[in-house]
Amino acid sequence: MLTNDIRKLYLDYFAKKGHVVVKSDSLIPSNDPTLLFTSAGMVQFKSMYVSAGKLEYTRAASCQKCLRTPDLENVGRTPRHHTFFEMLGNFSFGDYFKKEALTWSWDFITNVLKLPKEALWASVYEDDNEAYELWNKVIGLPAERIVRLGKKDNFWGPVGGTGPCGPCSEIYIDFGAKYGCGKKDCKPGCDCDRFEEFWNNVFPCFDAQQDGSFKPLRNAGVDTGMGLERLASILQDTRNNYDIDIVKPLVLEAGKLTGTTYKQDAKKDVMLKVIADHSRAVTFLLADGIVSSNEGRGYVLRRIIRRAVRFGKLLGQDEPFMCKLSENVVEQMKGPYPELEERKTQISRAIKMEEERFLQTLNQGINLLDGFLDKNKGALSGENAFKLYDTYGFPLELTMEIAAEKGVKVDEKGFEKALQEQQEKARSAWKGSGEKEMSGQLAQFAKTEFTGYENYTAGVKAKVTGILKAGQSRDTLKAGEEGLIILDRSSFYGELGGQAGDTGRLLNGKFEAEVTGSEKFQQKVTVHKVKVKKGEVMTGDIVEAFVDVERREAIMRNHTATHLLHWALREVLGENVRQSGSYVGADHFRFDFNHPAGVTKEELEKIEGLINEKIQQNAAVNIKVLSVEEAKKTGAIALFGEKYGETVRVVDVEGVSKEFCGGTHVDNTGRIELVKITKESSVASGIRRIEAVSGKVALDLFKEKEKILSELVKLLNVEDGKLVERVAKLTEQIKSLEKEVSKLKKGEGVAKTEDFLKNAKEVKGAVIIVELLEGVNPGELRDIGDKIKDKVKNGVIVLFTQSEDKISYLCLVTKDLSLKVKAGAVVKEIAALTGGSGGGRDDMAQGGCKAGADLKLLLSKTSELIEKKI
Numbered sequence: 001m002l003t004n005d006i007r008k009l010y011l012d013y014f015a016k017k018g019h020v021v022v023k024s025d026s027l028i029p030s031n032d033p034t035l036l037f038t039s040a041g042m043v044q045f046k047s048m049y050v051s052a053g054k055l056e057y058t059r060a061a062s063c064q065k066c067l068r069t070p071d072l073e074n075v076g077r078t079p080r081h082h083t084f085f086e087m088l089g090n091f092s093f094g095d096y097f098k099k100e101a102l103t104w105s106w107d108f109i110t111n112v113l114k115l116p117k118e119a120l121w122a123s124v125y126e127d128d129n130e131a132y133e134l135w136n137k138v139i140g141l142p143a144e145r146i147v148r149l150g151k152k153d154n155f156w157g158p159v160g161g162t163g164p165c166g167p168c169s170e171i172y173i174d175f176g177a178k179y180g181c182g183k184k185d186c187k188p189g190c191d192c193d194r195f196e197e198f199w200n201n202v203f204p205c206f207d208a209q210q211d212g213s214f215k216p217l218r219n220a221g222v223d224t225g226m227g228l229e230r231l232a233s234i235l236q237d238t239r240n241n242y243d244i245d246i247v248k249p250l251v252l253e254a255g256k257l258t259g260t261t262y263k264q265d266a267k268k269d270v271m272l273k274v275i276a277d278h279s280r281a282v283t284f285l286l287a288d289g290i291v292s293s294n295e296g297r298g299y300v301l302r303r304i305i306r307r308a309v310r311f312g313k314l315l316g317q318d319e320p321f322m323c324k325l326s327e328n329v330v331e332q333m334k335g336p337y338p339e340l341e342e343r344k345t346q347i348s349r350a351i352k353m354e355e356e357r358f359l360q361t362l363n364q365g366i367n368l369l370d371g372f373l374d375k376n377k378g379a380l381s382g383e384n385a386f387k388l389y390d391t392y393g394f395p396l397e398l399t400m401e402i403a404a405e406k407g408v409k410v411d412e413k414g415f416e417k418a419l420q421e422q423q424e425k426a427r428s429a430w431k432g433s434g435e436k437e438m439s440g441q442l443a444q445f446a447k448t449e450f451t452g453y454e455n456y457t458a459g460v461k462a463k464v465t466g467i468l469k470a471g472q473s474r475d476t477l478k479a480g481e482e483g484l485i486i487l488d489r490s491s492f493y494g495e496l497g498g499q500a501g502d503t504g505r506l507l508n509g510k511f512e513a514e515v516t517g518s519e520k521f522q523q524k525v526t527v528h529k530v531k532v533k534k535g536e537v538m539t540g541d542i543v544e545a546f547v548d549v550e551r552r553e554a555i556m557r558n559h560t561a562t563h564l565l566h567w568a569l570r571e572v573l574g575e576n577v578r579q580s581g582s583y584v585g586a587d588h589f590r591f592d593f594n595h596p597a598g599v600t601k602e603e604l605e606k607i608e609g610l611i612n613e614k615i616q617q618n619a620a621v622n623i624k625v626l627s628v629e630e631a632k633k634t635g636a637i638a639l640f641g642e643k644y645g646e647t648v649r650v651v652d653v654e655g656v657s658k659e660f661c662g663g664t665h666v667d668n669t670g671r672i673e674l675v676k677i678t679k680e681s682s683v684a685s686g687i688r689r690i691e692a693v694s695g696k697v698a699l700d701l702f703k704e705k706e707k708i709l710s711e712l713v714k715l716l717n718v719e720d721g722k723l724v725e726r727v728a729k730l731t732e733q734i735k736s737l738e739k740e741v742s743k744l745k746k747g748e749g750v751a752k753t754e755d756f757l758k759n760a761k762e763v764k765g766a767v768i769i770v771e772l773l774e775g776v777n778p779g780e781l782r783d784i785g786d787k788i789k790d791k792v793k794n795g796v797i798v799l800f801t802q803s804e805d806k807i808s809y810l811c812l813v814t815k816d817l818s819l820k821v822k823a824g825a826v827v828k829e830i831a832a833l834t835g836g837s838g839g840g841r842d843d844m845a846q847g848g849c850k851a852g853a854d855l856k857l858l859l860s861k862t863s864e865l866i867e868k869k870i
C-alpha cells in the first residue's frame with residue numbers, strides 16, 4: 001500500500017466519523033512562538049483542551065509535518081529515527097472518549113488497512129481498567145495480548161510539568177518470534193525488535209497543577225498519534241522506514257549523487273539514509289520560510305544542511321548535491337504539500353548557496369580539526385571548537401560528532417564562553433569607551449526603574465547612582481565634560497529591541513546636562529550619555545530627568561507603525577512572514593523579515609494602503625502586562641529566540657495584532673497620521689528590508705517632493721497634469737538629437753579622412769596613419785577607421801579617441817601588409833605603453849586604457865613602433 005494512499009485512507013476514515021480534516025500546521029508552530037518546531041500533531045490543537053470559549057469544532061483529524069532534532073545522531077542508524085516525519089492523528093476536544101477512540105482505531109487498522117488481527121497487541125496504563133475492559137470485552141482482544149504498563153510507557157504528559165495529561169493506550173504489531181529475544185516474558189515493552197508500537201491513543205483528562213495535584217481537564221478528550229512512515233513500513237513490510245516508497249527513492253538518489261551503491265556497505269548505508277532524511281527536513285524547513293542563520297531555527301536548518309554536506313564529502317562528493325536531491329523531495333511530496341512545488345526553485349537555490357558556502361571552508365576546517373584531534377587526544381578545547389565555528393562554519397554539534405568518531409570530547413562550556421564573548425563584543429555599543437571595563441562597571445548597578453511608558457512628558461526626580469567616564473567610575477562630572485550617568489529611576493527609554501534610546505536633559509538647581517542618547521545595559525541598567533552644560537553633578541545628587549518629548553513621540557509613532565507593517569506584510573505576503581530585525585528611530589523605521597523574493601511595487605502599494613487604512617480607523621492600542629503563559633494564550637506573536645522574563649508586555653493593536661513588545665507606543669493608531677514606505681531592499685539571502693517614515697517626517701517628505709514637482713512645472717512651463725507627457729517628449733527629442741549629433745560627427749570624421757590621408761607618412765611604400773579623433777565614441781571610431789581603410793591600399797591605421805576617463809584605440813591593417821604587421825600585436829604594444837589592455841585579429845584590433853596618458857607622445861611612439869615593423 002502506497003504511503004500517499006495510507007494518508008488519504010486515514011483522513012477519509014475520520015472525516016466519515018465526523019472529524020474536521022485540518023491542514024498540517026507549519027513546521028513553525030503558529031500558536032506557540034516559544035516552541036522551536038512542531039513536533040506532534042496535537043501542537044496546533046493544544047489550546048482546544050483548555051479553552052473556555054465555544055469551539056469551532058470538537059473533532060479533528062490531521063496529517064502533520066513534524067520535525068524533531070534531539071536524537072539527530074540516531075537518524076539513519078536505527079530503522080525508525082527521522083528529523084522530518086509525518087504524523088497522523090485524530091483528536092477529540094470534550095467530545096468522544098476512550099470507547100470511540102479505541103474501537104475506531106481497531107476498525108481502521110483491521111478493516112481498512114487489513115492488518116492481521118492475530119498479530120496485534122495493546123498496552124494500557126496500569127490503573128486504566130476502563131481501557132483494558134474496552135480492549136478485552138468490547139473489541140475482543142484476548143487478555144494475553146493486552147499488557148499493563150507503568151507511567152513511563154503509558155501515561156502522557158504533562159509537557160513542562162503543568163497542563164493537560166492523561167493515560168494512554170498503545171497498539172503494537174508482533175513481527176514474530178524470529179525477531180524476538182527468545183525470553184519467556186518477551187512482550188510489548190521489551191527492548192528487542194519483535195514488537196513495534198505504531199499508534200498511541202492518549203486520553204488527556206487531567207490538568208496538572210503547579211503543586212503536583214491533578215484537576216479535571218476542561219475539555220477532556222483524545223489525542224492520537226501514528227507515525228506515517230512507520231505505518232507504511234509495516235504495510236509495505238520493509239522493517240525499515242528508509243525502504244518505504246516515499247523515502248527509498250531518495251536514498252537511492254543520494255547514492256547516485258555521491259557515487260555510492262546502497263546496501264553494499266553498512267557504514268555507507270547509514271550516510272545515505274542520513275542524507276535522504278536531511279534532504280526532506282531541509283526542503284520542508286525552507287518551504288516554511290526558515291532561512292539559514294546562526295541562531296534559533298535558522299541554525300537548526302544550517303546544522304542539518306552542513307551535516308549532510310559533510311556526509312556527502314565522506315562519500316567523495318565535493319560539489320553541491322543536496323540542492324539536487326531537494327528537487328526529488330519536491331517531486332515525491334508535492335501531492336500532499338503543494339507549497340513545495342510553489343517554492344521549488346528558491347528552495348534549491350537556498351540549499352545550493354549554503355552548500356557552496358560550507359564547501360569553501362570544509363576542507364580547511366577538517367584538516368584543522370584533524371590536527372587538533374591528533375594533538376589533543378582526549379579533549380578538544382572550547383576555543384578551538386569556536387575557531388572552527390567562527391572561521392570555518394562548523395556547527396558545534398558537527399565538531400562534536402566528528403570528534404566523537406575519534407573518541408574525543410569537546411569542551412562545550414568553553415565553546416559557549418567563547419561564543420558569548422564574541423557576541424558581547426559585537427553587540428557592545430560601548431566602543432571607544434573601554435568596552436570590557438565598562439561592562440564590568442555597569443554590571444554592579446541595580447536595575448533602573450523605568451517610569452517612562454505613560455509618563456514621559458513631565459520631569460522625573462531621580463538619584464544619581466553612578467557616574468562613568470572613559471570606562472572609569474567617578475564621583476563628579478563638571479561643565480564641559482562628557483560621560484555616562486546612571487539613575488535609580490528614569491523616564492528615558494534605553495535603546496533596546498531595535499527602538500532608539502531617548503534624548504533630553506538632566507538638571508537640578510546647580511547643574512544641567514544634555515542627554516545625547518541612552519542605552520539599556522543587559523536589559524537592566526539605563527545609561528544616559530551626557531554632556532554637562534552647567535555646574536557639576538555628584539553621585540547621590542537628586543536630578544530631574546526630562547525626555548525630549550517631540551522626538552520620543554516620533555519614535556512612538558514609528559514603533560506602532562512597525563506593528564502595523566508587520567501585520568500588513570503577513571496579510572499581503574502570507575503568514576510565513578516573520579520579523580528578523582527592526583530599527584525604530586525618530587526619523588524613520590525599518591523592518592527586516594524573511595521572504596524569498598523582492599516585494600513587488602503592487603504588493604508594496606497594498607501594504608502601505610492597509611497600514612494607512614488602519615491609521616484612519618483610529619484603532620486603539622491596548623497594552624497589558626501578563627505572565628508568559630497568559631500572553632501565549634492570547635495568541636500574541638513573540639520573537640523566537642528572545643528570552644522573556646516572568647511577565648511580558650503584550651501590545652494589542654485592535655483588529656491588527658498582538659505582539660510581545662517592550663517598546664513605547666501611541667495609544668491610538670490615528671496618532672501615527674500617515675505612513676510612507678520609502679525603500680525595499682535585500683539584506684541577506686532570503687531576508688528583505690522595508691524602510692518607511694511616519695507622521696511629520698512623512699508629511700515633510702511629501703512637501704519636499706511637491707517642491708521638486710513645482711520647480712519642474714515651472715522649469716518646463718507646463719501644468720502639473722502634463723508633466724509626464726512633457727518629460728517623455730523631451731526624452732524622445734534628446735534621443736533623436738543625439739542620433740543626429742552622432743551622424744554629424746561621423747560626417748566630420750569622414751571629412752577629416754581626407755586630411756589624414758594627406759598627412760599620412762609613407763614608409764617603404766606603406767602608408768601609416770596615426771591620429772587622434774576628438775569627441776567620438778569607440779563605435780564611431782570603428783566606422784571612421786573602416787572608411788579610411790577603404791581609401792588606403794597598403795597601410796596601417798591607428799586611431800585614438802579620448803573620453804572623460806578613458807582612452808580608446810583602434811588599429812586596422814590592410815591585407816597586403818598583414819604578413820608584416822598584425823593589428824592585434826600593435827594594440828598589445830600600445831596597451832603595454834599605456835598600462836591598458838587590448839587585442840584582436842590580424843586585420844583589426846581594439847583596446848583601451850585609463851585617461852591621463854600624454855597623447856602626443858603616445859601617438860609618436862605608436863608611429864615609431866609601426867615603422868619598425870615595416
Ligand SMILES: [Zn+2]
Nearest residue numbers: 181186190192
Ligand atoms: Zn523481547
Ligand SMILES: [Zn+2]
Nearest residue numbers: 659661662663
Ligand atoms: Zn514592538
